[in-house]
Each structure stands twice: as structure tokens, then as C-alpha cells.
Amino acid sequence: xxxxxxxxxxxxxxxxxxxxxxxxELISNGRTATRTISSFDPAPYRSRVAAECDFDPFAAGxxxxxxxxxxxxxxxxxxxxxxxxxxSGLDLPAQDPATVGVSLGNAVxxxxxxxxxxxxxxxxxxxxxxxxxxxxxxxxxxxxxxSIAVELAHLVGAQGPVALVSDGCTSGLDAIGHAxxxxxxxxxxxxxxxxxxxxxxxxxxxxxxxxxxxxPRNDDPEHASRPFDATRNGLVLGEGAAVLVLEExxxxxxxxxxIYAEVAGVGxxxxxxxMTGLRTDGxxxxxxxxxxxxxxxxxxxxxxxxxxxxxSTKQNDRHETAAFKTALGQxxxxxxxxxxxxxxxxxxxxxGALELVACVLAMRDGLVPPTANLHEPDPACDLxxxxxxxREARVDNVLSVGSGFGGFQxxxxxxxxxxxxx
Amino acid sequence: MSDANATATELTVExxxxxxxxxxxxxxxxxxxGDILDSAFADLGYDSLALLxxxxxxxxxxxxxxxxxxxxxVETPRxxxxxxxxxxxxx
Amino acid sequence: MRADGTVRTVVTGVGVAAPxxxxxxxxxxxxxxxxxxxxxxxxxxxxxxxxxxxxxxxxFEAEKHIPSRLVPQTDHGTRLSLxxxxxxxxxxxxxxxxxxxxxxxxxxxSSMGGFEFGQRELQNLWSKGGRFVSAYQSFAWFYAVNTGQxxxxxxxxxxxxxxxxxxxxxxxxxxxxxxxxxxxTTAMLTGGVDGALCPLGLAGHLSSGAMSTGSRxxxxxxxxxxxxxxxxPGEGGAFLVLEDxxxxxxxxxxEYGELAxxxxxxxxxxxxxxxxxxxxxRAIRRALDDARTAPEDVDVVFAxxxxxxxxxRAESRALGEVFGPGGVPVTAPKSMTGRLFAGGASLDLATAxxxxxxxxxxxxxxxxxxxxxxxxxxxxxEPRAADLRRALVVARGRGGFNAAAVVRRDV
Numbered sequence: 032x033x034x035x036x037x038x039x040x041x042x043x044x045x046x047x048x049x050x051x052x053x054x055x056e057l058i059s060n061g062r063t064a065t066r067t068i069s070s071f072d073p074a075p076y077r078s079r080v081a082a083e084c085d086f087d088p089f090a091a092g093x094x095x096x097x098x099x100x101x102x103x104x105x106x107x108x109x110x111x112x113x114x115x116x117x118x119s120g121l122d123l124p125a126q127d128p129a130t131v132g133v134s135l136g137n138a139v140x141x142x143x144x145x146x147x148x149x150x151x152x153x154x155x156x157x158x159x160x161x162x163x164x165x166x167x168x169x170x171x172x173x174x175x176x177x178s179i180a181v182e183l184a185h186l187v188g189a190q191g192p193v194a195l196v197s198d199g200c201t202s203g204l205d206a207i208g209h210a211x212x213x214x215x216x217x218x219x220x221x222x223x224x225x226x227x228x229x230x231x232x233x234x235x236x237x238x239x240x241x242x243x244x245x246x247p248r249n250d251d252p253e254h255a256s257r258p259f260d261a262t263r264n265g266l267v268l269g270e271g272a273a274v275l276v277l278e279e280x281x282x283x284x285x286x287x288x289x290i291y292a293e294v295a296g297v298g299x300x301x302x303x304x305x306m307t308g309l310r311t312d313g314x315x316x317x318x319x320x321x322x323x324x325x326x327x328x329x330x331x332x333x334x335x336x337x338x339x340x341x342x343s344t345k346q347n348d349r350h351e352t353a354a355f356k357t358a359l360g361q362x363x364x365x366x367x368x369x370x371x372x373x374x375x376x377x378x379x380x381x382x383g384a385l386e387l388v389a390c391v392l393a394m395r396d397g398l399v400p401p402t403a404n405l406h407e408p409d410p411a412c413d414l415x416x417x418x419x420x421x422r423e424a425r426v427d428n429v430l431s432v433g434s435g436f437g438g439f440q441x442x443x444x445x446x447x448x449x450x451x452x453x
Numbered sequence: 454m455s456d457a458n459a460t461a462t463e464l465t466v467e468x469x470x471x472x473x474x475x476x477x478x479x480x481x482x483x484x485x486x487g488d489i490l491d492s493a494f495a496d497l498g499y500d501s502l503a504l505l506x507x508x509x510x511x512x513x514x515x516x517x518x519x520x521x522x523x524x525x526x527v528e529t530p531r532x533x534x535x536x537x538x539x540x541x542x543x544x
Numbered sequence: 545m546r547a548d549g550t551v552r553t554v555v556t557g558v559g560v561a562a563p564x565x566x567x568x569x570x571x572x573x574x575x576x577x578x579x580x581x582x583x584x585x586x587x588x589x590x591x592x593x594x595x596x597x598x599x600x601x602x603x604f605e606a607e608k609h610i611p612s613r614l615v616p617q618t619d620h621g622t623r624l625s626l627x628x629x630x631x632x633x634x635x636x637x638x639x640x641x642x643x644x645x646x647x648x649x650x651x652x653x654s655s656m657g658g659f660e661f662g663q664r665e666l667q668n669l670w671s672k673g674g675r676f677v678s679a680y681q682s683f684a685w686f687y688a689v690n691t692g693q694x695x696x697x698x699x700x701x702x703x704x705x706x707x708x709x710x711x712x713x714x715x716x717x718x719x720x721x722x723x724x725x726x727x728x729t730t731a732m733l734t735g736g737v738d739g740a741l742c743p744l745g746l747a748g749h750l751s752s753g754a755m756s757t758g759s760r761x762x763x764x765x766x767x768x769x770x771x772x773x774x775x776x777p778g779e780g781g782a783f784l785v786l787e788d789x790x791x792x793x794x795x796x797x798x799e800y801g802e803l804a805x806x807x808x809x810x811x812x813x814x815x816x817x818x819x820x821x822x823x824x825x826r827a828i829r830r831a832l833d834d835a836r837t838a839p840e841d842v843d844v845v846f847a848x849x850x851x852x853x854x855x856x857r858a859e860s861r862a863l864g865e866v867f868g869p870g871g872v873p874v875t876a877p878k879s880m881t882g883r884l885f886a887g888g889a890s891l892d893l894a895t896a897x898x899x900x901x902x903x904x905x906x907x908x909x910x911x912x913x914x915x916x917x918x919x920x921x922x923x924x925x926e927p928r929a930a931d932l933r934r935a936l937v938v939a940r941g942r943g944g945f946n947a948a949a950v951v952r953r954d955v
Contacts, residue, residue: 218808
């Protein structure tokens with residue numbers, strides 16, 4: 032019998048206050064966490080807004096040594112994982128460690144630590160021949176994102192397959208996809224999965240400035256992320272982590288676990304077109320969606336909510352609108368579509384996992400989170416994007432998509448495990 | 454190079470092709486030394502990133518601020534030269 | 545079809561960029577001749593650093609191998625990746641245009657991403673200002689860059705991904721490629737070509753505490769030797785075309801061998817020293833089970849070969865536990881390349897396939913004999929002729945990653 036994969040625990044460190052509950056409160060009320068960057072002086076940059084986490088690692092239970100050793104992205108992941116594991120009720124120490132895996136998404140590694148240590152070693156950029164004698168003992172771990180997965184694996188005692196999945200902005204979704212592969216093939220029964228990124232750092236601002244991907248709407252930070260709005264002019268950077276406990280269905284049932292949703296289908300494609308550009312017709316994303324639906328054995332019409340990538344760039348929002356129409360047909364016009372990036376910005380390798388947490392909670396509460404700041408829809412974006420206010424609706428089957436630099440296009444379908452196959 | 458050009462008041466097509474070569478390479482099927490003034494950048498093998506990189510280089514090498522809108526409506530080298538030289542003349 | 549109902553996957557193309565040879569056959573000839581690519585660092589002035597040796601890919605002129613348009617937007621490692629991926633695809637004679645539009649994808653591994661590119665842009669930012677940062681920095685340094693660039697270069701639109709598990713990555717990418725083929729993709733370009741041979745990368749490597757204290761190129765990286773002095777960083781790796789065996793047969797493709805088994809595990813931490821290697825033993829046994837291969841049917845092991853005494857001991861102990869003391873020939877031709885991080889295991893897998901093809905086990909050059917703590921039959925001195933059918937490749941990554949893969953021919 033085919034092994035099925037369900038979500039039994041969730042944890043989040045999202046912009047604003049940490050915690051899945053706090054995150055849901057923010058987005059289900061249509062509030063935004065975007066603001067002028069406070070972690071350093073953003074004055075020299077074209078885009079100076081971001082969605083920052085008000086995260087205190089000590090309050091999250093991390094010790095002094097851990098805080099010193101771990102990059103901010105690692106700290107986010109650890110805090111979210113603790114919450115998710117507690118939420119799942121899973122007794123990890125009683126679990127055979129060889130059956131526990133980790134699959135974590137991350138796009139840009141330990142950016143803030145890497146840049147900070149670079150400035151120390153290079154005399155603030157003066158020296159190409161950096162002075163290694165000033166290096167912190169764990170410098171290597173700041174240079175390799177695998178260190179984030181290592182910390183998480185040690186935290187949960189995983190001795191099965193452990194991987195950091197790095198597919199740019201689809202990393203969070205792809206990590207969930209990889210986790211489902213591991214469970215389905217029998218390499219693990221439980222996988223601690225999700226995504227984390229803490230990219231808000233001068234080098235990130237500078238490189239997004241250079242390609243004008245981020246918004247210059249600096250005078251109105253709360254309303255700077257405007258997916259599908261005619262006045263949108265770029266993404267707002269975010270940060271955070273979400274961790275989901277993925278478990279083989281029978282394993283979860285045997286222990287009487289609360290099951291949030293089944294990961295019913297995953298589709299991934301590459302556009303093989305451009306490192307940052309998108310084909311206007313969204314054909315590869317559409318195919319990823321169709322593939323995920325087929326794997327879930329669900330018809331397009333059965334999707335009750337589409338969690339969009341909705342990054343608030345000119346090209347993305349049109350690209351995926353076209354993809355939804357291709358993959359879902361007429362149903363694209365009927366189904367509610369929303370982008371939580373309007374409220375928590377775009378946290379690169381974390382956002383896909385944060386969005387799946389939003390989907391899980393939408394299913395639980397029968398509430399579709401809104402697209403904030405959508406007042407004047409782009410005529411080319413003519414779907415129902417749930418503007419401004421959350422909407423009550425029965426949500427059984429959800430589609431969440433992501434699109435990333437490198438051409439990655441991913442679609443994930445969540446469903447209720449007791450559903451009738453279409 | 455930036456020093457040598459800091460006082461330049463005009464960007465020539467030769468300057469432009471030189472900058473494009475070094476900042477974005479050169480498509481093997483295109484002769485940049487031919488008559489390219491009215492060819493679309495897309496036909497010359499240059500995408501939006503290549504143009505952003507080129508404009509950034511011009512801005513640094515010639516010490517001018519080229520605003521976000523400098524590439525608006527620009528599709529050919531002739532149009533880019535005109536847009537840049539307008540700014541240079543005004544500087 | 546395999547006994548477990550999954551499709552068989554075979555390697556039909558190999559491409560190599562290594563410190564001791566660019567191109568598969570040049571690399572293989574150098575390896576059999578015992579020619580090392582470890583030499584004094586030339587990429588930057590290393591005179592002020594405690595380690596002045598590296599496994600650099602020599603004389604690689606990017607402009608000769610990749611389109612000019614890609615040169616300004618790529619890190620050195622991405623250029624090498626594009627070269628090796630291109631060679632693997634040509635070698636396979638597979639035309640992606642003849643497949644279903646989503647019939648082929650890319651699965652790569654990375655450790656530090658396009659790190660030299662990243663250091664240059666950090667320097668531009670901090671010494672000159674934000675407007676001196678390249679528009680290409682937004683992707684040139686990140687870990688998924690090789691997957692994206694290879695996908696674009698060859699028009700591969702199938703499921704694609706990037707794994708970062710430090711030096712275990714080359715095998716994990718291969719495992720991911722096999723997963724995609726099992727789910728219906730016809731073929732995958734997979735592998736790792738990696739390296740961070742810039743001053744900032746070296747600072748990272750030095751901080752790991754694993755780097756060599758040796759100063760002579762032929763004495764600096766000596767896996768399994770008594771008092772092994774540590775690691776020498778290198779760059780390079782390999783790409784492979786992994787293909788659904790039915791597709792390969794249909795088109796009459798030349799097959800290097802089948803990917804018969806793969807597994808990944810993670811070490812418990814912190815480890816009692818007596819337990820070190822337990823995760824590696826599990827990875828090897830699971831890969832052998834997956835390949836339905838008994839330990840006695842393995843003809844050669846390509847070791848992870850850290851070159852750090854404690855790690856070497858853990859590996860030889862693990863091999864001894866699975867195969868018995870001296871129970872199987874073990875080799876580490878990476879003594880001629882240095883550690884290639886995510887590229888190392890990909891190159892080892894390519895090397896294993898070439899060994900199967902030619903019935904020759906390349907030797908662990910520069911190592912005269914294994915140290916007394918190593919109960920292994922290490923192939924040293926010169927290549928050893930043998931009837932090879934099954935090879936095991938082992939890889940480990942910092943922090944506790946273990947991976948193992950079994951390749952076989954003609955069975």
C-alpha cells in the first residue's frame with residue numbers, strides 16, 4: 032500500500048511576534064508586519080523596507096552558546112522546530128532515531144553572519160586577502176547552510192536522512208516535497224521539515240537593489256507589499272521560519288495524533304528560461320500545478336483556496352495569474368486566491384513553509400487569509416484575490432505555489448486525509 | 454577606467470559596446486562591431502539583467518546618476534545612448 | 545524494473561572537471577598515472593596563510609568552454625559546472641529536445657555556492673558602496689545557481705533541485721536524481737562541481753580545524769596514512785547523466801553502470817569516540833540492502849577519505865565492521881585532487897564507473913601504506929587490475945551527514 036504523508040505539527044517564527052498562533056492572528060486580521068528596516072541603517076539603499084521578526088533568541092529558549100554559534104536563520108529554525116514538535120505531541124526520544132529525518136529549505140544560508148564575519152576579516156572590505164586569524168571558531172558553519180540542518184537534526188535527534196534543500200525561493204515548498212519523498216519511499220517515518228531564512232543584510236539589499244526587484248516605496252512601509260495591485264512596484268524582503276512535522280499516515284493514526292492535513296501532491300518544474308525572468312504565460316508553473324493535482328487525484332474544481340506566490344513584482348503576479356488560468360481553467364476565476372507576502376514580505380527560502388502553515392490554519396479554521404494592500408487590481412490580474420479582509424469558507428483542499436530565481440516552479444496540494452478521491 | 458571616463462561628456466557606441474562586452478558578454482551569433490544602433494537589445498542577445506548591469510556600469514564609470522526610469526522605453530543602443538547622453542549633457 | 549517495483553536507473557554520460565584533468569578521459573589517464581593536481585595556490589597570494597596548497601583545476605579558460613554571455617554572470621565554480629554538465633550530456637548522446645518537455649531535469653549539490661563571486665561583491669559593497677554590487681550577485685553566489693544555469697543552458701524543464709549536505713552532497717544529489725526518475729522523469733543531469741578557492745573560502749576552511757599542516761604537495765593530503773596531516777581544499781567534481789534504464793536501452797545508449805543502491809543517514813551527536821562511524825555503517829548497509837548486494841559481492845570501495853586521523857579511523861572502522869578487516873579493496877584517488885566538498889563524491893562516483901569499465905582500481909597516490917589503526921586493504925603504489933562488477937562509494941559531510949551509493953555493471 033502506498034505510504035501517505037500528513038502534517039501533525041506546526042511552528043512558526045514570522046515577521047512580527049514569533050509563534051504560529053501570533054502569525055495566524057496577524058495575517059487572518061489582514062495586518063502587515065512590513066516596516067522600515069531597523070536591524071541596521073538602510074539609508075544607503077534604494078529599498079529600505081522589510082518584514083522583520085521581533086525575535087528574542089533567549090526568550091525562545093536558546094542558550095548563550097547557541098546564540099553565539101547559530102546564525103539568525105538557524106535560531107529561527109530551532110525555535111520553530113521546538114514549537115512544531117511540541118504541537119505534534121510526538122514523543123521523539125521514544126522514536127527510533129533512524130526513522131527520523133530532516134528536510135529543511137533555505138535559499139541564502141547564514142547571510143547575516145557571513146557578511147558580519149566578512150567585514151571583520153576583511154577590515155570592512157579593504158582587504159581581498161582576508162585575515163583568517165580573526166575568524167570565529169565556527170566560521171565554516173556560517174559559510175555552509177548545511178550547518179542549519181545539522182543543528183536541527185541534533186535538536187530532534189534525527190539519524191535518518193538529513194538534508195538542506197536550496198532551490199531559491201521555492202526552497203520551503205521543495206523541502207516539504209523532499210520530505211514526502213523520504214517518507215513515501217520508506218527512508219523515514221517522521222521528517223522535521225520546513226524552511227528558514229534571515230536575509231535582511233546589506234549585501235542582500237544591495238543585490239536586490241541592483242536588479243530593482245525590491246520596492247522603492249520607502250515612505251509607506253506598512254503598505255509597501257502590494258501583490259496583484261496595479262501600483263505594486265517590487266517585493267518586500269522578509270525573514271522567518273516555519274517547521275512542519277511530517278509523518279506517515281498510519282504512524283500518526285497509531286499514536287492518535289491530530290492530523291492537520293495530508294500532503295497530497297507535489298509538482299516541480301524548471302522554466303529553463305532565465306535566472307530571474309519568467310515566461311509571461313506561466314506554462315511551467317501551470318504544469319507543476321497540474322502534476323500536483325494529478326498526484327493528489329483531485330480535479331481543479333475541488334481546490335477551495337489558492338495560496339499564491341504573489342511576490343508583488345510586476346512580472347510575477349501576472350505570470351502566476353496566467354498559470355492559474357491554464358491549470359485550473361474556469362475555476363481560477365471562482366476560487367479565492369491570496370498572497371500572505373502582502374503582510375509578511377518575502378522570506379526567500381522560508382516563505383514556502385510559512386505559506387503552508389497559513390494553508391493548514393486556513394483549513395483548520397475555515398478562514399482564507401486576505402491579500403492586504405490590494406485596492407486597485409492590475410487589469411492583467413483579474414482573479415478573486417480576497418482583498419484586505421479574511422473570508423470565511425470551507426477549506427478542504429488547498430493549492431500553494433512558489434516561483435524562484437533559477438527558474439524553479441513548485442506546487443503543493445494539501446487535502447484532508449479522509450477525502451474521497453475525485 | 455572610471456578615472457579616464459569621469460570627465461567624458463558623451464557616451465559613444467564604441468564605449469557602449471565595450472561596456473556591454475565586459476559586463477554582459479557577447480552573443481556568439483552577433484557582431485557587436487557591425488551596425489547595431491537600431492537593433493533591439495533582445496536581438497543582440499541582451500536581456501533586462503544585462504541592461505541593468507550595463508546601466509550600472511555606465512553610471513559608475515561616468516559618475517552620473519541614471520534614475521530608475523532611464524531604461525523606460527529603451528529597446529535599442531541608439532535609444533540608450535540618447536537617454537544616457539541627455540543625462541550626461543545635463544550633468 | 546527492480547524487485548521493489550521501482551524503475552532501474554543507469555548512468556549514460558560522464559563529465560569531469562578535476563584538479564588533475566579537465567574532461568573525463570584526461571582525468572582518468574592522470575588518475576591511473578598517479579598524477580596529482582595538488583599544487584601551490586595560484587588563484588590568490590597565499591603566502592600569508594598557513595596553507596599554501598590547493599587542488600585547482602589548471603588552465604581552465606572559461607571563454608573556450610561556455611558562452612561569452614555567461615562569463616560575467618558566473619562564479620568560477622559555475623563555469624566548471626557548466627563545462628562538466630555539458631560534457632556529460634554530450635557523452636550520453638541524449639538529445640533533451642527529443643524527450644517530453646519535462647522529461648529531463650537537473651539535481652546538483654553545493655556546499656558554499658558561488659563563493660569567490662560572493663567575496664568579490666561583498667568587497668565591492670563594503671569598500672565602494674551598494675551601487676558597485678553586480679546585478680548578477682542576486683543569484684551568482686547562491687546554492688541553487690548551478691542547477692538553474694545548467695537547466696537554462698540545456699533547456700531542461702523537468703523537476704530540478706539542489707541539496708546542501710556538505711561533502712555528502714554529490715551522492716545525495718544522485719539519490720535525488722533517482723527519485724525524480726522513479727517518479728517519471730526520463731533522465732537527470734546530476735552531480736556536484738564545487739569549490740571555494742578564494743581567501744574568504746580558505747578562512748572558512750581553516751576554521752574547520754581539518755586543514756592540512758603539510759607544506760609539500762605530495763605530503764599534504766594523505767588519507768589513512770599514519771599521522772595524516774589534514775585536508776587540502778580543491779575544486780571541481782563531476783556530472784552524470786542518470787537515465788531510466790528502459791529509455792537507455794530503447795535508444796541503444798552506452799551504459800557505464802546501474803545506480804543499484806543509495807542511502808543517507810545522520811550521526812547521533814555528540815558521539816562517544818567508540819561509536820563514531822555507526823551512522824556510516826548504517827548508510828553503507830542500507831545502500832547494500834537497496835542494491836540487494838551482500839558485502840562479499842562488493843569489489844571495491846571508494847572511501848570518503850577525510851585525511852583527518854579521527855575521521856579516517858571512524859571510516860576504516862566502519863568499513864571493517866561491514867566487510868571484515870581487509871575484506872575489500874579500498875581506494876581514495878582523491879589524494880590527487882584534495883577535498884572537493886560537494887563535488888568530491890560526484891567525482892568518486894564517476895571514477896568508480898570508469899574503474900568498472902576498465903577493470904582497474906586507481907590507487908591512493910602519495911600514500912605508501914595505511915596507518916596501523918586502519919584494518920583496510922588500501923590500494924596504494926599503482927592501480928590494481930581486478931574483475932570489477934560492484935563498487936561502493938562513501939561520503940560524509942561535516943556535522944554528521946553520511947551517504948553511500950552502489951554502482952554495478954553487467955548484472
